[in-house]
Amino acid sequence: MKLIAKYHKGNEIAMISHLDIQRTLQRTFRRANLPLLYSNGFNPHPQFSFATAAATGMGSDCEWFEVQLSEEIDPKEFMRRANEVMPNGMRISDAFAAPEGFGSLSAKLRAAEYRVTIHFEEAASQEKLTQTLEDMLSGEIIIQKRTKGGIRPVDMRPYILRVSVEQVEGEQAALLVLGKLQADGGLRVDAIIDALLERLDAHGAYEIHRTNMFFAEDGLLPHLPAE
Template identity: 40%
Template sequence: MARFLSHLDLQRVVERGLRRAELPLAFTQGFNPHPRISYASALATGASSEGEFIDVDLTEPVDPAAFVARVNAVLPEGVRLLEARPAPEGGGSLMAAINAALYRLTLRGADEAALRAAAARFREAEAVVVSREGPSGSRPVDIRPHVYDLAVEGPGQLRALVQTGSGGNVRPEEVCAGLAQFAPELAEAELVLAHRLMLYRRDPETGALTEPWSL
């Protein structure tokens, strides 16, 4: 399934599709030129998404609908472009601008009442410290300042707005680990799917969210 592709593998799939679509791609200079493509934010292996954004530099304009149709005709099953738009003149890097991601999290074995109570306590907490795995081992991290919104949508369903991008990332499994601190029965719940709905630029002062289309 496409959601089990690594970010690097997904980049290869997209680049191959763009090349096979015979679009007028702009290339980097140097000994080993490659298409000028940039990604807003890496998607974790195992997560699905309907809100990924990429910048593709072209040497000449292409009708957005034709762009989508030509690329989708050669992409493998499970990877599809949903929409294309011309980038605004003078627009900056998506990677530098994006700092928030909205996820739908699906948990198996999570009691809804316990989930709602834990989410409420999570939102009220001043700190939620979880263990984060890294190349040099695990370390404690307070994720609470970087979980901007958390809501229960129904049985085993959560929506979480979290930090992402160059400033740091809160992982879906870390949100679940934080919730389990407030309801021990959630410790056995299994995160079966993290689905990214949208990426945003979040204003740190007001909390206002801007979709990448408007950046």
């Protein structure tokens, strides 16, 4: 049985690495006595994988994973048993049994939405922020990206689907960013915010929180309305 599940990664554990998240979930499944299916070979390990890595430093409401189970279990029972022993800051919020031929989450992944909170050193102007953002989106946004072949310039603009200024209050601003995200890469939200701050000639800290993931339309997973 393949089970698909979504979990919450709170801001209080945002600095935990993806590898540590993976280990935490493995320990949680074992403590919950869930019927995991293990791989064959010299070093058997649970058969589960993620739609994409949960970036270090980023909280999320919508991290998805798939896990193979050795026997049938009701998804609600899986959630209940896992959440009873889940550490603070993590919680499974949705789960369902994958139908035959479902495929992999990573192959279905299309985009993600993020809420970015920027803390400026001085009071922010919504008009200036909106205008600077519009100007930035009208052309290329070149960043230096590390690839297998080394560091090379990459234009992030094609990966941006939408950016909007949601709120500006004093020194704080909230942006909503929708960008392409697939198994082979996607939008670097931190690089976009760094580019925006540079254009504003401003300094500030920011937090990125993933609010949603979108997949190819299959009637089961969230998908972009345009698909």
